[in-house]
Amino acid sequence: MSTTRALEQIFNKLTGTTKWQLDFFIEIFNLIYSIQGRFNFQNLTRYSELNESTFRRNFQKFFDWLDFNFQLLQLAGLDLEGEVIAAFDCSYIPKSGSKTFGIDRFWSGCMGRAVKGLELSLVCLIDVRTKRAWALDAMQTPSGLSKKEKDENKTRIDFYLEQLDKCIDKLLKIKYFVADGYYAKSKVFKHITAMDKHLITKLRPDANLRHLYKGNKRKGRGRPKQYAGKVNFDTLKKWTFEGCLQTDIEIYSIVVNSPRFSRNLKVVMFYNTKTYKHVLLACTDLDLGAFTIVEYYRLRFKIEFLFRDAKQFTGLTHCQARSKEKIDFHFNLSLAAVNMANFQMDNNPTIMSMNSFKRIAYNTRFVEYLFKQLSPQAKFDINSQSIQDAIQFGKMWAAVA
Numbered sequence: 001m002s003t004t005r006a007l008e009q010i011f012n013k014l015t016g017t018t019k020w021q022l023d024f025f026i027e028i029f030n031l032i033y034s035i036q037g038r039f040n041f042q043n044l045t046r047y048s049e050l051n052e053s054t055f056r057r058n059f060q061k062f063f064d065w066l067d068f069n070f071q072l073l074q075l076a077g078l079d080l081e082g083e084v085i086a087a088f089d090c091s092y093i094p095k096s097g098s099k100t101f102g103i104d105r106f107w108s109g110c111m112g113r114a115v116k117g118l119e120l121s122l123v124c125l126i127d128v129r130t131k132r133a134w135a136l137d138a139m140q141t142p143s144g145l146s147k148k149e150k151d152e153n154k155t156r157i158d159f160y161l162e163q164l165d166k167c168i169d170k171l172l173k174i175k176y177f178v179a180d181g182y183y184a185k186s187k188v189f190k191h192i193t194a195m196d197k198h199l200i201t202k203l204r205p206d207a208n209l210r211h212l213y214k215g216n217k218r219k220g221r222g223r224p225k226q227y228a229g230k231v232n233f234d235t236l237k238k239w240t241f242e243g244c245l246q247t248d249i250e251i252y253s254i255v256v257n258s259p260r261f262s263r264n265l266k267v268v269m270f271y272n273t274k275t276y277k278h279v280l281l282a283c284t285d286l287d288l289g290a291f292t293i294v295e296y297y298r299l300r301f302k303i304e305f306l307f308r309d310a311k312q313f314t315g316l317t318h319c320q321a322r323s324k325e326k327i328d329f330h331f332n333l334s335l336a337a338v339n340m341a342n343f344q345m346d347n348n349p350t351i352m353s354m355n356s357f358k359r360i361a362y363n364t365r366f367v368e369y370l371f372k373q374l375s376p377q378a379k380f381d382i383n384s385q386s387i388q389d390a391i392q393f394g395k396m397w398a399a400v401a
Contacts (some may be wrong), residue, residue, distance in 0.1 A: 003029050003340060010071045014064065024050075024058050032314055032337045033361035039315025039334070047365070060325050065332035066137045069339060070170050073125065073134050076343045080173045083128040087178045087300045088160065090141065091307045093118040093317055093331075101324040104143035120316075120331055121160055123167050124303050125174070128295070132342065133302035135335040137167050140327055157183075161191045168195065176200060176285070178300040184282070189261045193284060200296050203280040209256040209267065211238060231256055233278060239269065242290040248274045253290040258282075268293050310334045313341075313354045 004026050011022045027048060032039060035047045041059075045052045078084065092108040095118045106119040119141040126133045139159075146155045160183070164171075177192055181202035192199045209231040217224055231238075231254075239252035252269040268290045270279040283293045310316035316334040319327055338354075345351045351360065 006075060009075060010068060013071045014067060029337060029340060033358050034365040038318040040318050040320035059321060059329040065336060066167060069136050069336055072339050078127055078134060084174060085126050085128060085176045085178055085296050086123060086171055086174045087126055087303045088123045089180060089303050090119050090121045093120055097322055100322040101327060102140050102143050121163055122303060123163060124306060126299050126302050128299065131299060133306050135306050135339055136170060138331045138335050139163050140331060157185055157187050176296055178296050186261055189263060198283060198285040200283045200293055203282050205278060205280060207280055208259055210259065211256055227257060248272055251290055255286050306335060306338055309338045309354050313358055314338055
Protein backbone atom coordinates (compact mmCIF):
# COMPACT_ATOMS: atom_id res chain seq x y z
CA MET A 1 0.00 0.00 0.00
CA SER A 2 1.42 3.38 -1.03
CA THR A 3 1.69 6.32 1.38
CA THR A 4 -1.00 8.15 -0.59
CA ARG A 5 -3.43 5.23 -0.36
CA ALA A 6 -2.70 4.78 3.35
CA LEU A 7 -3.39 8.47 4.04
CA GLU A 8 -6.67 8.28 2.13
CA GLN A 9 -7.84 5.35 4.25
CA ILE A 10 -6.81 7.09 7.49
CA PHE A 11 -8.56 10.35 6.59
CA ASN A 12 -11.75 8.45 5.78
CA LYS A 13 -11.89 7.48 9.48
CA LEU A 14 -10.97 10.89 10.91
CA THR A 15 -13.65 13.42 11.80
CA GLY A 16 -13.51 17.10 10.91
CA THR A 17 -10.98 16.75 8.08
CA THR A 18 -11.32 18.17 4.56
CA LYS A 19 -10.08 17.38 1.07
CA TRP A 20 -7.49 20.15 1.15
CA GLN A 21 -6.02 18.71 4.37
CA LEU A 22 -5.68 15.31 2.72
CA ASP A 23 -3.96 16.85 -0.32
CA PHE A 24 -1.57 18.76 1.94
CA PHE A 25 -0.75 15.65 3.99
CA ILE A 26 -0.09 13.61 0.85
CA GLU A 27 2.33 16.30 -0.30
CA ILE A 28 4.08 16.75 3.06
CA PHE A 29 4.48 13.01 3.73
CA ASN A 30 5.95 12.46 0.28
CA LEU A 31 8.26 15.42 0.82
CA ILE A 32 9.53 14.36 4.23
CA TYR A 33 10.97 11.16 2.75
CA SER A 34 12.27 12.56 -0.53
CA ILE A 35 13.99 15.88 0.21
CA GLN A 36 17.71 16.23 0.80
CA GLY A 37 18.99 18.38 3.64
CA ARG A 38 17.04 19.89 6.50
CA PHE A 39 13.30 19.49 6.91
CA ASN A 40 12.32 23.15 7.30
CA PHE A 41 10.02 25.59 5.53
CA GLN A 42 12.64 27.01 3.17
CA ASN A 43 13.91 23.62 2.04
CA LEU A 44 10.37 22.25 1.58
CA THR A 45 9.65 24.90 -1.06
CA ARG A 46 12.70 23.81 -3.07
CA TYR A 47 11.18 20.36 -3.62
CA SER A 48 7.50 21.31 -3.82
CA GLU A 49 5.22 23.48 -5.91
CA LEU A 50 3.65 24.85 -2.72
CA ASN A 51 4.70 28.22 -1.36
CA GLU A 52 6.60 28.63 1.92
CA SER A 53 3.67 30.56 3.41
CA THR A 54 1.42 27.57 2.64
CA PHE A 55 3.56 25.32 4.81
CA ARG A 56 3.74 27.89 7.61
CA ARG A 57 -0.03 28.44 7.55
CA ASN A 58 -0.86 24.73 7.66
CA PHE A 59 1.65 24.04 10.43
CA GLN A 60 -0.18 26.66 12.50
CA LYS A 61 -3.54 24.84 12.29
CA PHE A 62 -4.71 22.26 14.82
CA PHE A 63 -4.70 18.60 13.83
CA ASP A 64 -5.67 15.58 15.92
CA TRP A 65 -2.39 13.66 15.75
CA LEU A 66 -3.43 11.25 18.49
CA ASP A 67 -6.36 9.96 16.45
CA PHE A 68 -4.26 9.99 13.27
CA ASN A 69 -1.57 7.79 14.82
CA PHE A 70 -4.18 5.49 16.36
CA GLN A 71 -5.85 4.96 12.97
CA LEU A 72 -2.44 4.34 11.40
CA LEU A 73 -1.63 1.70 14.02
CA GLN A 74 -4.92 -0.05 13.33
CA LEU A 75 -4.18 0.07 9.60
CA ALA A 76 -0.77 -1.44 10.34
CA GLY A 77 -2.50 -4.35 12.07
CA LEU A 78 -1.48 -3.65 15.67
CA ASP A 79 -3.61 -6.01 17.76
CA LEU A 80 -4.54 -4.19 20.96
CA GLU A 81 -6.21 -7.38 22.16
CA GLY A 82 -2.83 -9.10 22.00
CA GLU A 83 0.34 -8.57 24.03
CA VAL A 84 0.92 -4.83 23.71
CA ILE A 85 2.52 -2.56 26.30
CA ALA A 86 2.79 1.23 26.57
CA ALA A 87 6.00 3.14 27.18
CA PHE A 88 6.63 6.82 27.82
CA ASP A 89 9.83 8.85 27.88
CA CYS A 90 11.30 12.25 27.01
CA SER A 91 13.99 13.40 24.62
CA TYR A 92 16.03 16.60 24.48
CA ILE A 93 15.66 18.68 21.31
CA PRO A 94 18.37 21.30 20.61
CA LYS A 95 16.86 24.69 19.82
CA SER A 96 18.00 28.30 20.21
CA GLY A 97 16.12 31.59 20.30
CA SER A 98 14.80 33.43 23.31
CA LYS A 99 11.33 33.81 21.70
CA THR A 100 10.86 30.09 21.02
CA PHE A 101 8.03 28.51 23.01
CA GLY A 102 9.16 26.12 25.73
CA ILE A 103 12.84 27.11 25.90
CA ASP A 104 14.24 25.90 29.21
CA ARG A 105 17.00 23.71 30.61
CA PHE A 106 16.29 20.01 30.04
CA TRP A 107 18.30 16.88 30.65
CA SER A 108 20.35 15.66 27.69
CA GLY A 109 21.42 12.02 27.93
CA CYS A 110 24.14 12.48 25.31
CA MET A 111 25.74 15.40 27.16
CA GLY A 112 25.01 14.03 30.63
CA ARG A 113 23.72 17.37 31.93
CA ALA A 114 20.86 19.84 31.68
CA VAL A 115 21.11 21.96 28.51
CA LYS A 116 19.10 24.88 27.18
CA GLY A 117 16.66 23.76 24.50
CA LEU A 118 13.32 21.96 24.15
CA GLU A 119 11.97 18.67 25.45
CA LEU A 120 9.61 16.25 23.76
CA SER A 121 7.49 13.80 25.76
CA LEU A 122 6.34 10.71 23.85
CA VAL A 123 3.83 7.94 24.57
CA CYS A 124 4.22 4.88 22.39
CA LEU A 125 2.83 1.38 22.04
CA ILE A 126 5.12 -1.64 21.72
CA ASP A 127 4.04 -4.92 20.16
CA VAL A 128 5.71 -7.62 22.25
CA ARG A 129 5.38 -10.19 19.47
CA THR A 130 7.04 -8.16 16.71
CA LYS A 131 9.10 -5.95 19.07
CA ARG A 132 8.05 -2.89 17.07
CA ALA A 133 7.38 0.49 18.72
CA TRP A 134 4.72 2.86 17.36
CA ALA A 135 4.49 6.53 18.35
CA LEU A 136 1.05 7.42 19.72
CA ASP A 137 1.26 10.97 21.06
CA ALA A 138 4.01 13.58 21.28
CA MET A 139 3.81 16.73 23.39
CA GLN A 140 6.30 19.48 24.02
CA THR A 141 7.18 20.06 27.68
CA PRO A 142 6.39 23.69 28.66
CA SER A 143 9.04 25.82 30.29
CA GLY A 144 8.98 27.00 33.88
CA LEU A 145 7.62 23.80 35.42
CA SER A 146 8.97 22.76 38.80
CA LYS A 147 11.39 19.83 38.83
CA LYS A 148 10.66 18.78 42.44
CA GLU A 149 7.97 16.19 43.09
CA LYS A 150 6.89 17.67 46.42
CA ASP A 151 6.48 21.21 45.04
CA GLU A 152 2.94 22.56 45.35
CA ASN A 153 3.18 24.15 41.91
CA LYS A 154 2.74 22.16 38.70
CA THR A 155 5.73 19.94 38.05
CA ARG A 156 7.06 18.21 34.97
CA ILE A 157 5.79 14.91 36.35
CA ASP A 158 2.29 16.42 36.49
CA PHE A 159 2.61 17.36 32.82
CA TYR A 160 3.71 13.84 31.82
CA LEU A 161 0.76 12.35 33.69
CA GLU A 162 -1.63 14.76 31.99
CA GLN A 163 -0.37 13.42 28.68
CA LEU A 164 -1.26 9.89 29.79
CA ASP A 165 -4.75 11.11 30.70
CA LYS A 166 -5.06 12.62 27.23
CA CYS A 167 -4.28 9.22 25.67
CA ILE A 168 -6.36 7.11 28.06
CA ASP A 169 -9.20 6.53 25.56
CA LYS A 170 -6.70 4.85 23.24
CA LEU A 171 -5.06 2.88 26.07
CA LEU A 172 -8.10 1.20 27.60
CA LYS A 173 -6.92 -2.27 26.56
CA ILE A 174 -3.30 -1.69 27.62
CA LYS A 175 -2.48 -3.19 31.01
CA TYR A 176 1.22 -2.48 31.50
CA PHE A 177 3.09 0.83 31.34
CA VAL A 178 6.88 0.86 31.22
CA ALA A 179 9.17 3.79 32.06
CA ASP A 180 12.78 4.28 33.11
CA GLY A 181 14.02 5.08 36.60
CA TYR A 182 13.29 8.81 36.34
CA TYR A 183 9.56 8.04 36.57
CA ALA A 184 9.92 5.94 39.73
CA LYS A 185 8.04 8.52 41.81
CA SER A 186 5.07 8.38 44.14
CA LYS A 187 2.89 10.50 41.86
CA VAL A 188 3.47 8.15 38.93
CA PHE A 189 2.73 5.01 40.96
CA LYS A 190 -0.47 6.50 42.39
CA HIS A 191 -1.68 7.87 39.06
CA ILE A 192 -1.14 4.68 37.04
CA THR A 193 -2.64 2.54 39.80
CA ALA A 194 -5.71 4.82 39.82
CA MET A 195 -6.00 4.20 36.06
CA ASP A 196 -6.26 0.46 36.89
CA LYS A 197 -2.94 -0.15 35.12
CA HIS A 198 0.42 -1.55 36.22
CA LEU A 199 3.78 0.21 36.15
CA ILE A 200 7.14 -1.42 35.45
CA THR A 201 10.13 0.77 36.22
CA LYS A 202 13.67 0.78 37.58
CA LEU A 203 14.63 1.39 41.22
CA ARG A 204 17.78 2.72 42.82
CA PRO A 205 20.28 -0.05 43.65
CA ASP A 206 20.06 1.02 47.32
CA ALA A 207 16.27 1.33 47.38
CA ASN A 208 14.61 1.29 50.80
CA LEU A 209 12.54 -1.92 50.84
CA ARG A 210 11.00 -4.02 53.62
CA HIS A 211 10.39 -7.75 53.79
CA LEU A 212 6.79 -8.82 54.32
CA TYR A 213 6.16 -10.69 57.55
CA LYS A 214 5.03 -14.26 56.84
CA GLY A 215 5.32 -15.77 60.34
CA ASN A 216 2.63 -16.76 62.79
CA LYS A 217 0.18 -14.10 63.86
CA ARG A 218 0.59 -12.86 67.41
CA LYS A 219 -2.29 -13.55 69.77
CA GLY A 220 -3.92 -10.79 71.73
CA ARG A 221 -4.62 -7.17 71.10
CA GLY A 222 -2.67 -4.84 68.84
CA ARG A 223 -1.98 -4.45 65.18
CA PRO A 224 -0.65 -7.60 63.46
CA LYS A 225 2.99 -7.52 62.45
CA GLN A 226 3.33 -6.60 58.74
CA TYR A 227 7.04 -6.29 58.02
CA ALA A 228 10.09 -8.34 58.84
CA GLY A 229 12.95 -5.90 58.56
CA LYS A 230 14.76 -3.99 55.85
CA VAL A 231 15.95 -5.76 52.70
CA ASN A 232 19.69 -6.40 52.79
CA PHE A 233 21.12 -6.65 49.28
CA ASP A 234 24.28 -8.35 50.53
CA THR A 235 22.39 -11.59 51.04
CA LEU A 236 20.00 -13.38 48.69
CA LYS A 237 18.62 -15.96 51.13
CA LYS A 238 15.06 -14.64 51.01
CA TRP A 239 15.08 -14.07 47.26
CA THR A 240 13.70 -16.58 44.75
CA PHE A 241 16.17 -17.68 42.09
CA GLU A 242 14.44 -17.50 38.69
CA GLY A 243 17.27 -18.51 36.36
CA CYS A 244 20.10 -17.02 34.32
CA LEU A 245 19.66 -14.33 31.69
CA GLN A 246 23.24 -14.66 30.49
CA THR A 247 26.30 -16.56 31.63
CA ASP A 248 27.14 -14.04 34.37
CA ILE A 249 23.66 -12.56 34.98
CA GLU A 250 21.36 -14.26 37.47
CA ILE A 251 17.71 -13.30 37.97
CA TYR A 252 16.11 -13.18 41.43
CA SER A 253 12.66 -11.97 42.50
CA ILE A 254 10.82 -11.11 45.69
CA VAL A 255 7.63 -9.37 46.82
CA VAL A 256 8.46 -6.57 49.27
CA ASN A 257 7.06 -3.31 50.59
CA SER A 258 8.30 0.13 49.60
CA PRO A 259 7.87 2.79 52.32
CA ARG A 260 8.61 5.54 49.81
CA PHE A 261 5.84 4.50 47.43
CA SER A 262 3.51 3.16 50.16
CA ARG A 263 2.77 -0.10 48.37
CA ASN A 264 3.93 -3.65 47.84
CA LEU A 265 6.04 -4.30 44.76
CA LYS A 266 7.40 -7.29 42.94
CA VAL A 267 11.12 -6.59 42.62
CA VAL A 268 13.35 -8.37 40.11
CA MET A 269 17.12 -8.27 40.56
CA PHE A 270 19.77 -8.62 37.88
CA TYR A 271 22.80 -9.92 39.76
CA ASN A 272 26.22 -9.91 38.07
CA THR A 273 28.27 -12.79 39.47
CA LYS A 274 31.53 -11.25 38.20
CA THR A 275 31.22 -7.65 39.42
CA TYR A 276 28.80 -8.44 42.31
CA LYS A 277 26.66 -5.48 41.26
CA HIS A 278 22.90 -5.53 40.81
CA VAL A 279 20.05 -3.72 39.07
CA LEU A 280 16.51 -3.58 40.46
CA LEU A 281 13.25 -3.56 38.50
CA ALA A 282 9.86 -3.07 40.14
CA CYS A 283 6.33 -3.96 39.07
CA THR A 284 3.00 -3.17 40.73
CA ASP A 285 1.56 -6.48 39.46
CA LEU A 286 2.67 -8.91 42.17
CA ASP A 287 1.69 -11.96 40.09
CA LEU A 288 3.58 -11.11 36.89
CA GLY A 289 6.46 -13.45 36.09
CA ALA A 290 10.02 -12.27 36.66
CA PHE A 291 11.18 -12.93 33.11
CA THR A 292 8.08 -11.20 31.72
CA ILE A 293 8.97 -8.11 33.77
CA VAL A 294 12.50 -8.30 32.39
CA GLU A 295 11.24 -8.66 28.81
CA TYR A 296 8.81 -5.75 29.10
CA TYR A 297 11.43 -3.45 30.60
CA ARG A 298 13.99 -4.36 27.95
CA LEU A 299 11.42 -3.56 25.26
CA ARG A 300 11.12 -0.07 26.75
CA PHE A 301 14.29 0.81 24.84
CA LYS A 302 12.36 0.53 21.56
CA ILE A 303 11.06 4.05 22.20
CA GLU A 304 14.63 5.28 21.77
CA PHE A 305 14.59 3.95 18.19
CA LEU A 306 11.62 6.20 17.45
CA PHE A 307 13.57 9.22 18.70
CA ARG A 308 16.66 8.10 16.76
CA ASP A 309 14.86 7.60 13.43
CA ALA A 310 12.93 10.85 13.82
CA LYS A 311 16.13 12.80 14.48
CA GLN A 312 18.16 11.15 11.73
CA PHE A 313 15.62 10.73 8.94
CA THR A 314 12.46 12.81 9.43
CA GLY A 315 13.84 16.11 10.72
CA LEU A 316 12.72 16.08 14.34
CA THR A 317 15.43 18.62 15.28
CA HIS A 318 15.03 20.80 12.15
CA CYS A 319 12.01 22.88 13.21
CA GLN A 320 12.27 26.42 11.85
CA ALA A 321 9.28 27.79 13.77
CA ARG A 322 8.99 29.38 17.21
CA SER A 323 5.28 29.22 18.04
CA LYS A 324 3.75 26.47 20.16
CA GLU A 325 1.33 25.31 17.45
CA LYS A 326 3.94 25.01 14.69
CA ILE A 327 6.46 23.23 16.90
CA ASP A 328 3.77 20.77 18.03
CA PHE A 329 2.77 20.10 14.41
CA HIS A 330 6.40 19.60 13.39
CA PHE A 331 7.20 17.18 16.23
CA ASN A 332 4.09 15.06 15.67
CA LEU A 333 4.57 15.06 11.89
CA SER A 334 8.15 13.83 12.28
CA LEU A 335 7.16 10.92 14.52
CA ALA A 336 4.05 10.08 12.47
CA ALA A 337 6.32 9.89 9.42
CA VAL A 338 8.43 7.27 11.24
CA ASN A 339 5.23 5.31 11.90
CA MET A 340 4.25 5.51 8.24
CA ALA A 341 7.74 4.45 7.12
CA ASN A 342 7.67 1.45 9.48
CA PHE A 343 4.25 0.50 8.11
CA GLN A 344 5.56 0.68 4.54
CA MET A 345 8.69 -1.34 5.39
CA ASP A 346 6.65 -4.03 7.15
CA ASN A 347 4.71 -4.46 3.90
CA ASN A 348 7.87 -4.48 1.79
CA PRO A 349 10.56 -6.72 3.34
CA THR A 350 13.06 -5.83 0.58
CA ILE A 351 13.51 -2.40 2.21
CA MET A 352 15.90 -3.04 5.07
CA SER A 353 16.27 0.37 6.72
CA MET A 354 14.99 3.93 6.94
CA ASN A 355 18.03 4.99 4.93
CA SER A 356 17.01 2.73 2.04
CA PHE A 357 13.38 3.83 2.36
CA LYS A 358 14.36 7.49 1.99
CA ARG A 359 16.73 6.71 -0.87
CA ILE A 360 13.95 4.99 -2.84
CA ALA A 361 11.53 7.85 -2.08
CA TYR A 362 14.04 10.43 -3.35
CA ASN A 363 14.86 8.43 -6.49
CA THR A 364 11.15 7.96 -7.25
CA ARG A 365 10.43 11.67 -6.91
CA PHE A 366 13.47 12.55 -9.03
CA VAL A 367 12.51 10.11 -11.84
CA GLU A 368 8.94 11.46 -11.89
CA TYR A 369 10.28 15.02 -12.01
CA LEU A 370 12.55 14.21 -14.95
CA PHE A 371 9.69 12.80 -17.00
CA LYS A 372 7.53 15.81 -16.17
CA GLN A 373 10.12 18.02 -17.87
CA LEU A 374 9.68 16.14 -21.15
CA SER A 375 6.86 16.72 -23.59
CA PRO A 376 3.28 16.04 -22.43
CA GLN A 377 3.23 13.03 -24.75
CA ALA A 378 6.09 11.38 -22.87
CA LYS A 379 4.89 8.34 -20.96
CA PHE A 380 6.66 5.79 -18.80
CA ASP A 381 5.84 2.69 -16.82
CA ILE A 382 7.14 3.13 -13.30
CA ASN A 383 7.04 -0.65 -12.80
CA SER A 384 9.29 -1.37 -15.79
CA GLN A 385 12.65 -2.97 -14.98
CA SER A 386 14.74 -0.05 -16.26
CA ILE A 387 12.81 2.50 -14.21
CA GLN A 388 12.91 0.27 -11.12
CA ASP A 389 16.69 -0.11 -11.51
CA ALA A 390 17.00 3.67 -11.40
CA ILE A 391 14.69 3.94 -8.40
CA GLN A 392 16.57 1.23 -6.50
CA PHE A 393 19.92 2.94 -7.13
CA GLY A 394 21.85 3.35 -3.88
CA LYS A 395 19.52 1.08 -1.92
CA MET A 396 20.92 -1.28 0.71
CA TRP A 397 20.58 -4.91 -0.38
CA ALA A 398 20.47 -8.02 1.75
CA ALA A 399 23.73 -9.94 2.00
CA VAL A 400 23.93 -13.01 -0.21
CA ALA A 401 25.07 -16.17 1.59
